[in-house]
Amino acid sequence: xxxxxxxxxxxxxxxxxxxxxxxxxxxxxxxxxxxxxxxxxxxxxxxxxxxxxxxxxxxxxxxxxxxxxxxxxxxxxxxxxxxxxxxxxxxxxxxxxxxxxxxxxxxxxxxxxxxxxxxxxxxxxxxxx
Amino acid sequence: xxxxxxxxxxxxxxxxxxxxxxxxxxxxxxxxxxxxxxxxxxxxxxxxxxxxxxxxxxxxxxxxxxxxxxxxxxxxxxxxxxxxxxxxxxxxxxxxxxxxxxxxxxxxxxxxxxxxxxxxxxxxxxxxxxxxxxx
Amino acid sequence: xxxxxxxxxxxxxxxxxxxxxxxxxxxxxxxxxxxxxxxxxxxxxxxxxxxxxxxxxxxxxxxxxxxxxxxxxxxxxxxxxxxxxxxxxxxxxxxxxxxxxxxxxxxxxxxxxxxxxxxxxxxxxxxxxxxxxxxxxxxxxxxxxxxxxxxxxxxxxxxxxxxxxxxxxxxxxxxxxxxxxxxxxxxxxxxxxxxxxxxxxxxxxxxxxxxxxxxxxxxxxxxxxxxxxxxxxxxxxxxxxxxxxxxxxxxxxxxxxxxxxxxxxxxxxxxxxxxxxxxxxxx
Amino acid sequence: xxxxxxxxxxxxxxxxxxxxxxxxxxxxxxxxxxxxxxxxxxxxxxxxxxxxxxxxxxxxxxxxxxxxxxxxxxxxxxxxxxxxxxxxxxxxxxxxxxxx
Numbered sequence: 001x002x003x004x005x006x007x008x009x010x011x012x013x014x015x016x017x018x019x020x021x022x023x024x025x026x027x028x029x030x031x032x033x034x035x036x037x038x039x040x041x042x043x044x045x046x047x048x049x050x051x052x053x054x055x056x057x058x059x060x061x062x063x064x065x066x067x068x069x070x071x072x073x074x075x076x077x078x079x080x081x082x083x084x085x086x087x088x089x090x091x092x093x094x095x096x097x098x099x100x101x102x103x104x105x106x107x108x109x110x111x112x113x114x115x116x117x118x119x120x121x122x123x124x125x126x127x128x129x
Numbered sequence: 130x131x132x133x134x135x136x137x138x139x140x141x142x143x144x145x146x147x148x149x150x151x152x153x154x155x156x157x158x159x160x161x162x163x164x165x166x167x168x169x170x171x172x173x174x175x176x177x178x179x180x181x182x183x184x185x186x187x188x189x190x191x192x193x194x195x196x197x198x199x200x201x202x203x204x205x206x207x208x209x210x211x212x213x214x215x216x217x218x219x220x221x222x223x224x225x226x227x228x229x230x231x232x233x234x235x236x237x238x239x240x241x242x243x244x245x246x247x248x249x250x251x252x253x254x255x256x257x258x259x260x261x262x263x264x
Numbered sequence: 265x266x267x268x269x270x271x272x273x274x275x276x277x278x279x280x281x282x283x284x285x286x287x288x289x290x291x292x293x294x295x296x297x298x299x300x301x302x303x304x305x306x307x308x309x310x311x312x313x314x315x316x317x318x319x320x321x322x323x324x325x326x327x328x329x330x331x332x333x334x335x336x337x338x339x340x341x342x343x344x345x346x347x348x349x350x351x352x353x354x355x356x357x358x359x360x361x362x363x364x365x366x367x368x369x370x371x372x373x374x375x376x377x378x379x380x381x382x383x384x385x386x387x388x389x390x391x392x393x394x395x396x397x398x399x400x401x402x403x404x405x406x407x408x409x410x411x412x413x414x415x416x417x418x419x420x421x422x423x424x425x426x427x428x429x430x431x432x433x434x435x436x437x438x439x440x441x442x443x444x445x446x447x448x449x450x451x452x453x454x455x456x457x458x459x460x461x462x463x464x465x466x467x468x469x470x471x472x473x474x475x476x477x478x479x480x481x482x483x484x485x486x487x488x489x490x491x492x493x494x495x496x497x498x499x500x501x502x503x504x505x506x507x508x509x510x511x512x513x514x515x516x517x518x519x520x521x522x523x524x525x526x527x528x529x530x531x532x533x534x535x536x537x538x539x540x541x542x543x544x545x546x547x
Numbered sequence: 548x549x550x551x552x553x554x555x556x557x558x559x560x561x562x563x564x565x566x567x568x569x570x571x572x573x574x575x576x577x578x579x580x581x582x583x584x585x586x587x588x589x590x591x592x593x594x595x596x597x598x599x600x601x602x603x604x605x606x607x608x609x610x611x612x613x614x615x616x617x618x619x620x621x622x623x624x625x626x627x628x629x630x631x632x633x634x635x636x637x638x639x640x641x642x643x644x645x646x647x
């Protein structure tokens with residue numbers, strides 16, 4: 001396993017439940033069982049052009065988790081000249097298992113956490129380099 | 130439906146520090162519970178990525194930015210892509226910011242609940258003030 | 265996607281009573297000699313909302329030249345277009361205090377040209393799908409841009425119908441797609457299904473609601489947009505285009521008269537949007 | 548006249564009160580889905596309200612809030628306790644009112 005870092009960037013939009021689900025998936029990847037492997041980073045910091053953040057991204061595999069078709073996380077990362085190793089669209093993952101429909105942006109509920117787990121599994125399976 | 134202008138609230142969505150989570154939680158409290166009809170959700174990533182609706186709104190209506198750390202991405206982003214925010218809140222100015230523990234980053238802990246409430250009330254005061262001026 | 269706005273539109277301040285206004289007009293003269301493809305806007309035409317002027321404004325890259333801090337040009341553009349634009353304020357350029365009006369004008373003209381050239385390469389201003397402003401009626405409600413396509417019929421259940429020869433294509437209106445938010449699942453009825461006005465014709469599900477497609481006219485399905493099954497987001501991204509739902513052979517095409525015209529629906533939609541859009545689903 | 552549905556709104560230019568469209572609840576079948584009240588939670592237009600009792604059930608509170616031709620809640624009901632008027636009859640009524 002190369003020592004290239006894996007960085008997960010959720011859109012964490014505040015307008016929709018999917019933004020919170022993207023955050024929850026990032027939490028599960030970076031703070032629980034896969035702590036050593038996956039890190040995260042502030043998306044707004046990237047867009048503000050924080051050089052340190054950009055340089056780190058350029059040397060890592062970047063996984064974006066977007067909450068809606070506007071794909072802000074993916075767009076913002078590509079705009080600073082970094083290509084995305086894997087793009088996950090939350091609604092697409094939900095379409096495969098509509099049981100895991102999240103609650104509201106305030107509380108995604110048990111199903112929301114399960115949806116986040118589906119996203120984590122998708123990244124672990126397809127994302128390994 | 131009051132004719133007073135609505136206020137857009139733009140919260141930092143920082144993942145990497147507890148401040149981001151706290152400012153997000155306080156903002157949601159204001160948007161959904163405290164002032165649902167007077168405020169509008171502005172999603173910072175969409176705003177920065179170029180949301181036409183979001184930017185159009187931020188140009189024509191007053192905005193409050195809530196930043197979870199000193200980098201002030203919400204305030205800077207708003208000024209750059211539309212107009213200077215009416216009010217800029219920085220969580221670092223709150224004295225119990227330094228006592229935030231790292232695990233606050235993802236889930237609000239008991240200990241920071243009152244900071245969230247305090248921040249939410251400050252936002253509400255600003256919202257009411259802004260709307261009163263424009264009466 | 266990157267929005268390539270071809271035409272360039274420069275709106276100079278028209279002030280005669282202040283030095284800034286004079287410089288703005290000089291800038292325009294220089295600009296016209298440097299690049300004749302630039303459309304020079306007129307504050308008078310814009311404030312009296314001359315249709316041609318509004319059309320140029322909304323379909324071009326825009327730079328305003330404000331003579332002074334009152335910024336009439338920028339304010340007027342803000343009033344008539346939701347799109348982003350650049351502006352230069354003459355009175356702010358203090359470092360050119362001692363140069364003549366003409367020198368100031370030349371420098372500003374270069375700045376304008378750079379801005380016009382730059383706007384297409386820097387951060388794309390808007391990521392929403394490009395709509396030519398002519399065939400839509402738009403209204404800003406808070407942060408939502410409501411787009412009603414002209415020439416279509418609309419039902420009060422917020423579905424549109426478009427005559428295509430003897431057939432009718434139907435889809436969901438921009439108002440409905442913004443009300444339901446992100447659609448992640450679309451289930452379309454089969455070709456050959458016959459429905460009466462108001463019947464269900466398949467369904468779709470979004471984060472906020474699972475809803476039936478309510479047909480705006482009676483008839484038989486002859487075509488269905490099956491790409492939606494794996495790209496349901498087209499319904500949100502392009503409700504009048506890629507996100508169409510069915511083509512129907514109508515039982516009686518005059519049924520379309522029961523529906524609202526684009527203008528009627530525009531008024532109805534704005535009223536409804538004020539209640540429905542931005543309603544916070546917090547339970 | 549507001550168009551948010553409910554009293555005072557119109558549907559196809561006919562005032563809502565003239566259109567007899569709202570759900571009927573069969574109280575023998577409805578058991579409040581063991582307190583879940585799926586239909587009530589589902590409908591954003593506050594058409595229903597809960598009624599105490601054993602078993603608890605729902606009843607229609609604001610019948611004119613119900614969106615004409617929309618039967619989405621009917622699909623949520625596992626007990627098949629909700630029914631709606633015939634759509635063709637409703638359309639006839641709308642056409643008659645519009646032509647007078």
